[in-house]
Amino acid sequence: MDIKTFLYNSSKRINKLDAEILLAHVIQKTREFLFANPEFEINFWQKIKFEHLVKQRQKNIPVAYLIGHKEFFGLDFLVNKSVLVPRPDTELMVETATTEINKQISINKKFLLIDVGTGSGCIPISILKTQEHKNIKTIAIDVSKKALCVAKKNAKKHNVEIEFLHGNLLEPMFQLSELRTKNTELIITANLPYITEQQFQNEPSIQHEPKLALVADNEDLALYEELLRQISSLAHRSSDGVQSEGGFLVPHSSFLEIDPSQTEKIKILIKKYLPEASIKVEKDLAGLDRLIIIKN
Numbered sequence: 001m002d003i004k005t006f007l008y009n010s011s012k013r014i015n016k017l018d019a020e021i022l023l024a025h026v027i028q029k030t031r032e033f034l035f036a037n038p039e040f041e042i043n044f045w046q047k048i049k050f051e052h053l054v055k056q057r058q059k060n061i062p063v064a065y066l067i068g069h070k071e072f073f074g075l076d077f078l079v080n081k082s083v084l085v086p087r088p089d090t091e092l093m094v095e096t097a098t099t100e101i102n103k104q105i106s107i108n109k110k111f112l113l114i115d116v117g118t119g120s121g122c123i124p125i126s127i128l129k130t131q132e133h134k135n136i137k138t139i140a141i142d143v144s145k146k147a148l149c150v151a152k153k154n155a156k157k158h159n160v161e162i163e164f165l166h167g168n169l170l171e172p173m174f175q176l177s178e179l180r181t182k183n184t185e186l187i188i189t190a191n192l193p194y195i196t197e198q199q200f201q202n203e204p205s206i207q208h209e210p211k212l213a214l215v216a217d218n219e220d221l222a223l224y225e226e227l228l229r230q231i232s233s234l235a236h237r238s239s240d241g242v243q244s245e246g247g248f249l250v251p252h253s254s255f256l257e258i259d260p261s262q263t264e265k266i267k268i269l270i271k272k273y274l275p276e277a278s279i280k281v282e283k284d285l286a287g288l289d290r291l292i293i294i295k296n
Contacts, residue, residue, distance in 0.1 A: 003034050003039070004039065010054055018063050022067065061208045070085055072122045073091050078157065082144060083147045083150045086122040092291050113127065116169055116190040117142060121140055121150070121152075138163070143167065169223065186251045188254040192224055194258055228270060228273040228274065234250055251294070255291060256291070258292055263292075270294055278294070
């Protein structure tokens with residue numbers, strides 16, 4: 001059976017794009033090859049493997065898990081069931097954080113980038129791949145050791161230097177000297193779980209992804225509230241950015257991804273914990289609120 005017939009038959013069972021990606025994966029060719037060679041014959045073992053993947057996809061298992069990788073910000077990332085599949089919406093955070101770093105960078109200034117809830121590591125890795133200078137110290141934190149294993153593989157794959165820490169939000173940082181480094185701008189990125197249990201149960205397409213990476217307690221913003229409390233704790237321990245006597249860095253900018261319905265609630269939390277901070281909301285390609293930028 002040739003490629004054209006294979007795709008025609010499978011597109012009756014799953015999304016056409018999904019079928020193309022899966023078939024290209026099975027025969028170890030690009031999607032462009034499929035279009036250019038519609039009469040290419042699929043062998044018996046390729047047919048068996050493809051049929052298995054189609055059945056898995058019919059069960060709503062993400063294509064990225066089936067093929068083991070996902071493109072994000074023009075880069076290829078390893079993924080498995082231990083990490084959330086990178087979403088196009090999150091590219092907005094990478095673009096915005098990169099723009100902020102480029103505006104602030106100078107010969108005498110260094111950056112400490114902390115990615116909280118790093119998952120596959122796609123956010124800090126993508127930011128680092130846009131930077132030619134070496135003035136960014138990067139730390140990525142996750143509560144899942146399995147997720148950190150994936151992130152470490154991706155950092156090695158893309159040849160970027162990141163220190164990975166296991167723990168809850170910013171907690172692992174409080175014992176490190178990096179938070180007491182002078183002449184350094186602290187930037188925090190976070191794409192934390194922000195959907196409710198009900199949203200998770202009502203959306204079959206995400207139920208094969210790690211629930212820990214998607215669902216937050218206390219009606220969706222519990223983890224962001226705890227992160228804001230920790231950032232506030234940094235601010236209360238510091239004066240003018242860094243104290244000479246062991247004070248902590250205060251984040252120059254924090255970037256938080258949210259659901260569009262959470263804009264007002266997150267603003268209230270920010271004002272509660274960081275009353276002096278400025279807040280900016282960036283919209284995604286669909287025109288929906290997606291990214292919160294906090295500046296201290």
